[in-house]
Amino acid sequence: MPAVAELVRRARDGDPRAVARLISQIEDASPSLREVMALLAPHTGRAAVLGVTGSPGVGKSTTTSALVRAFRADGRRVGVLAVDPSSPFSGGALLGDRVRMQEHATDPGVYIRSMATRGHLGGVAWSTPQALRVLDAAGCDVVIVETVGVGQSEVEVAALADTTLVLLAPGMGDGIQAAKAGILEVGDVFVVNKADRDGADEVVRDLRSTIRLAERAPGDWREPIVKTVAVRGEGMADVVEAVDKHRAWMERSGELARRRGRRARDEIEAIAVTALRRRFGDLHGDARLDVLAEKVLTGEIDPYAAADDIIEAL
Amino acid sequence: MPAVAELVRRARDGDPRAVARLISQIEDASPSLREVMALLAPHTGRAAVLGVTGSPGVGKSTTTSALVRAFRADGRRVGVLAVDPSSPFSGGALLGDRVRMQEHATDPGVYIRSMATRGHLGGVAWSTPQALRVLDAAGCDVVIVETVGVGQSEVEVAALADTTLVLLAPGMGDGIQAAKAGILEVGDVFVVNKADRDGADEVVRDLRSTIRLAERAPGDWREPIVKTVAVRGEGMADVVEAVDKHRAWMERSGELARRRGRRARDEIEAIAVTALRRRFGDLHGDARLDVLAEKVLTGEIDPYAAADDIIEAL
Numbered sequence: 001m002p003a004v005a006e007l008v009r010r011a012r013d014g015d016p017r018a019v020a021r022l023i024s025q026i027e028d029a030s031p032s033l034r035e036v037m038a039l040l041a042p043h044t045g046r047a048a049v050l051g052v053t054g055s056p057g058v059g060k061s062t063t064t065s066a067l068v069r070a071f072r073a074d075g076r077r078v079g080v081l082a083v084d085p086s087s088p089f090s091g092g093a094l095l096g097d098r099v100r101m102q103e104h105a106t107d108p109g110v111y112i113r114s115m116a117t118r119g120h121l122g123g124v125a126w127s128t129p130q131a132l133r134v135l136d137a138a139g140c141d142v143v144i145v146e147t148v149g150v151g152q153s154e155v156e157v158a159a160l161a162d163t164t165l166v167l168l169a170p171g172m173g174d175g176i177q178a179a180k181a182g183i184l185e186v187g188d189v190f191v192v193n194k195a196d197r198d199g200a201d202e203v204v205r206d207l208r209s210t211i212r213l214a215e216r217a218p219g220d221w222r223e224p225i226v227k228t229v230a231v232r233g234e235g236m237a238d239v240v241e242a243v244d245k246h247r248a249w250m251e252r253s254g255e256l257a258r259r260r261g262r263r264a265r266d267e268i269e270a271i272a273v274t275a276l277r278r279r280f281g282d283l284h285g286d287a288r289l290d291v292l293a294e295k296v297l298t299g300e301i302d303p304y305a306a307a308d309d310i311i312e313a314l
Numbered sequence: 315m316p317a318v319a320e321l322v323r324r325a326r327d328g329d330p331r332a333v334a335r336l337i338s339q340i341e342d343a344s345p346s347l348r349e350v351m352a353l354l355a356p357h358t359g360r361a362a363v364l365g366v367t368g369s370p371g372v373g374k375s376t377t378t379s380a381l382v383r384a385f386r387a388d389g390r391r392v393g394v395l396a397v398d399p400s401s402p403f404s405g406g407a408l409l410g411d412r413v414r415m416q417e418h419a420t421d422p423g424v425y426i427r428s429m430a431t432r433g434h435l436g437g438v439a440w441s442t443p444q445a446l447r448v449l450d451a452a453g454c455d456v457v458i459v460e461t462v463g464v465g466q467s468e469v470e471v472a473a474l475a476d477t478t479l480v481l482l483a484p485g486m487g488d489g490i491q492a493a494k495a496g497i498l499e500v501g502d503v504f505v506v507n508k509a510d511r512d513g514a515d516e517v518v519r520d521l522r523s524t525i526r527l528a529e530r531a532p533g534d535w536r537e538p539i540v541k542t543v544a545v546r547g548e549g550m551a552d553v554v555e556a557v558d559k560h561r562a563w564m565e566r567s568g569e570l571a572r573r574r575g576r577r578a579r580d581e582i583e584a585i586a587v588t589a590l591r592r593r594f595g596d597l598h599g600d601a602r603l604d605v606l607a608e609k610v611l612t613g614e615i616d617p618y619a620a621a622d623d624i625i626e627a628l
């Protein structure tokens with residue numbers, strides 16, 4: 001087991017095994033993360049972070065894979081982080097869908113990593129930004145963050161991205177479903193995938209009229225809608241172009257600095273809250289929380305009074 | 315605006331408007347909640363909490379409505395809490411699907427309430443248990459907690475229930491999707507809805523073999539699989555029977571006390587964490603967090619060092 005400094009050095013040199021080890025340390029909430037992040041800090045902030053979100057079945061994996069191909073054709077180094085925030089049960093991420101990414105497995109300019117975020121330990125907000133730092137410091141020009149499975153917090157993942165792609169597809173009742181989940185509000189670029197199928201133009205039309213309803217000032221970003229057939233790579237150059245335009249606008253308008261500032265504040269807060277939660281965890285050990293829970297259950301005290309007691313004890 | 319004590323008294327008498335007001339106070343994170351919860355504490359702990367979860371399109375709303383009918387036929391008072399944890403944008407809950415519940419709107423033995431949990435203020439773990447307390451104290455025998463829309467944390471909602479129903483339906487690729495989200499692991503009773511459609515028996519078979527893989531000791535609960543056609547009310551009596559059996563097992567085995575203990579601990583922790591987060595929020599005001607975020611962005615310090623500083627400041 002190499003020392004932390006050595007591991008970080010190797011990751012910065014682009015050694016994929018060193019990158020993988022550092023991300024495993026994040027999954028395991030290793031005590032050495034503190035040192036890792038301190039060593040990485042001066043080498044971060046360069047990568048563009050791209051969120052990919054959408055309901056199951058719209059073709060997220062296929063689109064991500066096609067996007068990787070498009071960025072690679074342009075000579076950019078790409079990291080892919082497939083986040084699975086939904087299962088607190090699994091220690092490793094579910095790799096079922098990841099087979100589509102195998103075409104990139106031997107490309108040294110691509111890192112692909114699934115990550116289980118284990119809901120309970122600070123979750124997505126705690127682990128994903130740290131994994132982004134690792135990929136960023138390892139020299140990725142673009143990092144794509146994609147959520148896996150249903151039931152995940154798309155909105156939370158979108159909050160980590162510089163640019164969020166929201167994917168839709170015809171024939172899934174997506175107009176309504178997406179609106180429900182609030183994911184339309186987080187989209188910077190909309191992708192209507194499976195555009196060769198019946199109903200694609202309707203999805204575009206619905207989307208366009210929904211977008212038009214949002215108020216915008218002059219100079220505000222207007223979300224483009226790009227049609228793709230990701231499985232055949234069609235439209236991916238248009239997606240890359242839209243992403244680059246969005247990034248240019250973000251830099252020009254100051255929005256990039258604003259989003260990244262918010263992200264840094266959220267990250268600091270998530271780490272602080274997790275540290276405090278760990279202290280709560282320690283309280284389980286000394287049975288104080290159990291005693292309070294019992295009193296709440298019997299109606300002797302209310303949960304606010306119990307929380308006061310806990311905060312006191314920290 | 316009646317005083318808090320008066321509002322609580324009315325809610326305990328079963329006044330639906332008082333119940334609605336108290337739940338609105340939870341949505342708004344009203345400062346008076348503290349007093350509300352203190353007044354409610356001695357009158358809680360009686361209601362059975364039933365979680366209803368499953369992918370979009372399996373018929374959650376229809377099943378919930380049919381279940382309400384079945385419980386009412388048995389003379390039980392029912393509360394329904396439709397939780398929408400996915401949208402941090404909306405102040406009120408989305409009521410689109412709720413039209414199916416309208417048959418119960420005039421029944422004084424049924425409370426129906428949609429609740430937006432506004433992701434950022436402690437979320438589901440903070441707000442839902444408090445709303446459960448209100449419905450519990452208002453005399454509900456059963457409270458059904460149902461999640462609305464996609465992208466929600468089914469697992470988180472299941473953690474609040476005494477008994478969790480996991481719904482599946484044929485023709486949705488649900489076997490795989492459900493397994494991805496980890497929702498099979500949280501099911502106490504499985505419901506295969508739309509059982510009159512092609513493929514229902516296959517879903518039952520897939521489910522049965524998945525369940526069989528889980529290890530169980532003698533005396534452990536074995537999750538039943540119930541076939542329903544909720545839209546016609548078929549199979550609902552079987553669901554109620556399965557739920558009651560599960561509850562009896564929970565009481566007998568001590569699992570009910572264990573789950574409720576865990577729930578009370580989670581609730582106390584969620585309230586404590588939210589209180590601490592509010593203090594973080596206050597730090598935004600004094601610009602300390604902004605300064606730290608800027609230093610993290612420029613790589614001057616790492617987020618752990620920033621978090622230490624924040625904890626210090628609390």
